Amino acid sequence: MLLRSLSGLLLLCCTPVCLLPEAVCTSAVPSASKSLVWGLGLEANAVLPARFFFIQSVDKAGKNLTTSPGANTFEVKVTSPSEAFSRIWVQVLDRQDGSFLVRYRMYASYTELNVEILLKNKHVAKSPYILKGPVYHESCNCPEPSGALWMNHMHCPSSFSQIQHDLSIFPKVDLERNAHEIPQRFGQRQSLCHYTIKNNQVYIKTYGEHVGFRIFMDAFLLSLTRKVRLPDVEFFVNLGDWPLEKRRTTDKLHPIFSWCGSNDTRDIVMPTYDLTESVLETMGRVSLDMMSVQANTGPPWAEKNMTAFWRGRDSRRERLELVKLARANPELLDAAFTNFFFFEHVESLYGPLVKHVSFFDFFKYKYQINVDGTVAAYRMPYLLAGDSVVLKQDSTYYEHFYSQLQPWVHYIPIKADLSDVLEKIQWAKEHDEEARKIAQAGQQFARTHLMADSIFCYYYKLFQEYEKLQVTEPKIRDGMELVEQPKDDLFPCYCHRTKVKDEL
Numbered sequence: 454m455l456l457r458s459l460s461g462l463l464l465l466c467c468t469p470v471c472l473l474p475e476a477v478c479t480s481a482v483p484s485a486s487k488s489l490v491w492g493l494g495l496e497a498n499a500v501l502p503a504r505f506f507f508i509q510s511v512d513k514a515g516k517n518l519t520t521s522p523g524a525n526t527f528e529v530k531v532t533s534p535s536e537a538f539s540r541i542w543v544q545v546l547d548r549q550d551g552s553f554l555v556r557y558r559m560y561a562s563y564t565e566l567n568v569e570i571l572l573k574n575k576h577v578a579k580s581p582y583i584l585k586g587p588v589y590h591e592s593c594n595c596p597e598p599s600g601a602l603w604m605n606h607m608h609c610p611s612s613f614s615q616i617q618h619d620l621s622i623f624p625k626v627d628l629e630r631n632a633h634e635i636p637q638r639f640g641q642r643q644s645l646c647h648y649t650i651k652n653n654q655v656y657i658k659t660y661g662e663h664v665g666f667r668i669f670m671d672a673f674l675l676s677l678t679r680k681v682r683l684p685d686v687e688f689f690v691n692l693g694d695w696p697l698e699k700r701r702t703t704d705k706l707h708p709i710f711s712w713c714g715s716n717d718t719r720d721i722v723m724p725t726y727d728l729t730e731s732v733l734e735t736m737g738r739v740s741l742d743m744m745s746v747q748a749n750t751g752p753p754w755a756e757k758n759m760t761a762f763w764r765g766r767d768s769r770r771e772r773l774e775l776v777k778l779a780r781a782n783p784e785l786l787d788a789a790f791t792n793f794f795f796f797e798h799v800e801s802l803y804g805p806l807v808k809h810v811s812f813f814d815f816f817k818y819k820y821q822i823n824v825d826g827t828v829a830a831y832r833m834p835y836l837l838a839g840d841s842v843v844l845k846q847d848s849t850y851y852e853h854f855y856s857q858l859q860p861w862v863h864y865i866p867i868k869a870d871l872s873d874v875l876e877k878i879q880w881a882k883e884h885d886e887e888a889r890k891i892a893q894a895g896q897q898f899a900r901t902h903l904m905a906d907s908i909f910c911y912y913y914k915l916f917q918e919y920e921k922l923q924v925t926e927p928k929i930r931d932g933m934e935l936v937e938q939p940k941d942d943l944f945p946c947y948c949h950r951t952k953v954k955d956e957l
């Protein structure tokens with residue numbers, strides 16, 4: 454009750470008319486000059502499908518606000534001074550912790566952009582921010598010729614330890630040998646794409662029947678080659694769930710790019726198709742992405758339900774185990790299937806199927822269980838970004854960023870066989886402050902390392918490092934076809950980075 458009335462007070466403070474004593478009020482009212490604004494979305498050269506930046510509300514005394522001052526506190530306008538009707542869609546996302554994520558998607562390129570951030574008609578921080586153009590939009594095919602310069606523009610890290618680890622076992626990459634051996638070894642039973650990138654054009658040949666997932670890789674490669682000139686590279690992408698290279702002896706290894714890695718295989722891991730798709734389709738086809746999730750993290754920590762939560766399908770035996778445990782211990786764990794596909798559905802053991810729950814509603818619960826599906830559960834980036842604590846099953850499977858995560862820092866570890874899951878939930882309930890810290894560290898990790906810029910940097914760096922290992926020339930092989938850039942007839946853009954300018 455006390456808690457409730459306190460949060461009531463805070464809410465009152467957020468309304469423009471404050472009826473409370475000054476001391477209480479000022480603490481929750483942001484100051485236009487003291488509030489902080491930063492991020493790539495304020496830089497003309499960082500081309501992304503949806504550009505973004507951050508606002509941290511800070512009060513008059515210089516203290517960060519830690520609760521929302523109200524969703525409509527800041528008004529953001531993104532306009533082009535030279536065009537009367539700018540085709541730019543802006544969203545201000547309230548992260549409920551005193552900070553905001555602003556994202557905008559441009560449907561045309563502009564010679565200049567003005568980003569105005571207003572708090573009750575007063576400019577915030579250094580607003581207006583003038584982005585001296587050209588400012589290119591996502592579908593503009595305008596690669597920066599210098600990879601080094603592009604990495605600078607994107608503030609890419611100089612290395613990724615997972616890439617170094619994955620490539621360290623390949624002293625050299627012989628493309629002639631691979632072009633011959635990899636289709637023979639995997640081409641019949643697996644779904645593979647053989648890609649060559651030459652002169653920044655993407656070529657492909659597919660192997661296997663089920664190659665529908667190539668659309669994710671194609672789309673990402675096209676997006677990347679519109680932004681930066683890639684080195685000439687030739688490589689194989691595994692479209693299946695499981696990583697493929699199980700050989701132990703180094704001299705016989707084949708480099709295979711996969712969306713999931715494992716302790717027992719030597720595949721080269723890339724950000725998943727799910728994450729790349731959500732990067733490309735942010736403010737587009739997808740509703741769950743690394744930005745939208747930050748605005749939908751459920752009630753504040755103290756008000757979250759203290760039962761652990763899981764929903765999913767029956768893609769692994771441990772998941773059956775989890776649901777059985779939940780049925781025996783409903784006060785600790787709510788885990789249920791939304792779908793049966795792989796195992797026989799025995800209702801007496803696993804209960805009735807439950808209705809699909811919107812992902813954002815997961816965050817009504819304090820404790821999120823992450824259990825492998827077919828391979829690693831690709832919901833991990835989104836789970837981390839919410840403000841619940843993640844209890845992660847130890848697993849042989851991993852995504853491109855798992856090696857940067859630390860147990861007890863970013864998540865609470867649970868054993869591979871789930872034998873300690875109840876114990877760990879109990880621990881979290883009894884150590885609320887520690888659990889909350891872990892939740893916040895996980896969230897901070899996701900906010901820093903799993904956003905669109907990091908995904909583009911990772912792929913670029915991977916190709917750059919891989920290129921150095923190639924000992925033969927990448928070739929457009931027999932049967933390869935060009936993957937064409939989509940046409941943007943509605944909003945053509947003029948690329949000023951290359952010779953194209955002279956032709957205008």
Ligand SMILES: *[C@@H]1O[C@H](CO)[C@@H](O)[C@H](O)[C@H]1NC(C)=O
Nearest residue numbers: 489509511515516517518552
């Ligand atoms: C206030 O927020 C900014 C932005 O997140 C952060 O860099 C800074 O360290 C915070 N200041 C304090 C005193 O916590």
Ligand SMILES: *[C@@H]1O[C@H](CO)[C@@H](O)[C@H](O)[C@H]1NC(C)=O
Nearest residue numbers: 758759760762783786787818
């Ligand atoms: C918390 O969630 C559990 C399981 O979904 C539910 O049975 C329980 O009623 C909820 N508790 C509260 C206080 O809402």
Ligand SMILES: *[C@@H]1O[C@H](CO)[C@@H](O)[C@H](O)[C@H]1NC(C)=O
Nearest residue numbers: 715716717847848849850869
């Ligand atoms: C997989 O390897 C990681 C890193 O070495 C290790 O922490 C983890 O326990 C291993 N998991 C399994 C199930 O082998």
